[in-house]
Amino acid sequence: MELEDREFLTFIKRVKDYSGIDLAQYKEAQMKRRLITLYTKRGFAGFTAFYDAMMKDRELYYEFLDRMTINVSEFWRNPNRWEVLEKKFITEMARTGGRVKCWSAACSTGEEPYTLAMILAENGLLEQSQIIATDIDDGAMDKAKTGVYPDRSIRDVPDRLLKKYFTQQDAHFRIVDSLKKHVIYKKQNLLNDMFDVGFDLIICRNVMIYFTEDAKHNLYHKFSRSLKPGGLLFVGSTEQIFTPGQYELEPAETFFYRKKR
Numbered sequence: 216m217e218l219e220d221r222e223f224l225t226f227i228k229r230v231k232d233y234s235g236i237d238l239a240q241y242k243e244a245q246m247k248r249r250l251i252t253l254y255t256k257r258g259f260a261g262f263t264a265f266y267d268a269m270m271k272d273r274e275l276y277y278e279f280l281d282r283m284t285i286n287v288s289e290f291w292r293n294p295n296r297w298e299v300l301e302k303k304f305i306t307e308m309a310r311t312g313g314r315v316k317c318w319s320a321a322c323s324t325g326e327e328p329y330t331l332a333m334i335l336a337e338n339g340l341l342e343q344s345q346i347i348a349t350d351i352d353d354g355a356m357d358k359a360k361t362g363v364y365p366d367r368s369i370r371d372v373p374d375r376l377l378k379k380y381f382t383q384q385d386a387h388f389r390i391v392d393s394l395k396k397h398v399i400y401k402k403q404n405l406l407n408d409m410f411d412v413g414f415d416l417i418i419c420r421n422v423m424i425y426f427t428e429d430a431k432h433n434l435y436h437k438f439s440r441s442l443k444p445g446g447l448l449f450v451g452s453t454e455q456i457f458t459p460g461q462y463e464l465e466p467a468e469t470f471f472y473r474k475k476r
């Protein structure tokens with residue numbers, strides 16, 4: 216084994232002992248490449264020197280967390296999928312009535328749970344809904360809680376909804392409090408932590424792609440157990456589940472899976 220590989224294994228173990236984050240459950244080549252780019256840019260010769268420096272320099276540790284988590288998000292990411300969610304599934308929930316319990320898992324800076332909140336509001340469901348939004352990254356969730364976005368991030372928000380659910384401050388747009396108060400943020404590591412149960416809708420998009428096949432397999436089981444019978448799992452547009460039946464899920468629409476009743 217090469218020195219770099221040995222150092223990477225030690226790095227993984229030390230990061231896990233220190234933070235609980237298990238890098239071994241992320242795709243190795245991708246993760247390694249991102250971290251090597253970061254430490255080289257910061258002038259370190261290898262993973263060991265990088266780890267030692269990180270333990271003395273909080274900023275460097277946060278930069279590492281930032282690099283491993285990748286917080287890119289958008290309102291209405293893949294708009295036609297959100298349209299299906301609204302036209303087919305949310306309308307159905309509105310017809311049935313009752314409380315709607317939703318979870319945006321790996322919510323990053325909040326665009327996803329706020330997109331959902333707007334759709335629920337537009338369909339008269341927000342008041343009876345609960346939206347839990349979780350992420351491993353405190354920094355991203357702080358931004359989500361603040362709910363202020365630069366103009367480039369709101370370009371996919373329909374004009375009518377932009378006027379209704381945001382206030383403009385110069386080049387920034389702030390989510391109105393009446394919407395924000397419906398989203399509850401909680402820090403959570405999808406790979407280690409316990410999941411809440413009884414969800415009508417779980418949205419988990421654009422994070423599975425970073426995980427190993429084993430980690431994904433465990434997660435699908437956990438998501439399935441967290442859904443109510445008939446509840447929906449909405450995944451990212453490169454993340455279809457090939458054999459959903461093994462998780463008691465059935466395809467409901469492209470990138471949507473329903474927990475068997």
Ligand SMILES: C[S@@+](CC[C@H](N)C(=O)[O-])C[C@H]1O[C@@H](n2cnc3c(N)ncnc32)[C@H](O)[C@@H]1O
Pocket residue numbers: 283284285286287288289292320321322323324327349350351352355403404405406419420421422451
């Ligand atoms: C690319 S963003 C996806 C944001 C949003 N779901 C979307 O599709 O636009 C990936 C998010 O996954 C989070 N993440 C990475 N590993 C995680 C883990 N083990 N547990 C929870 N969140 C994690 C990151 O912090 C980041 O905010």
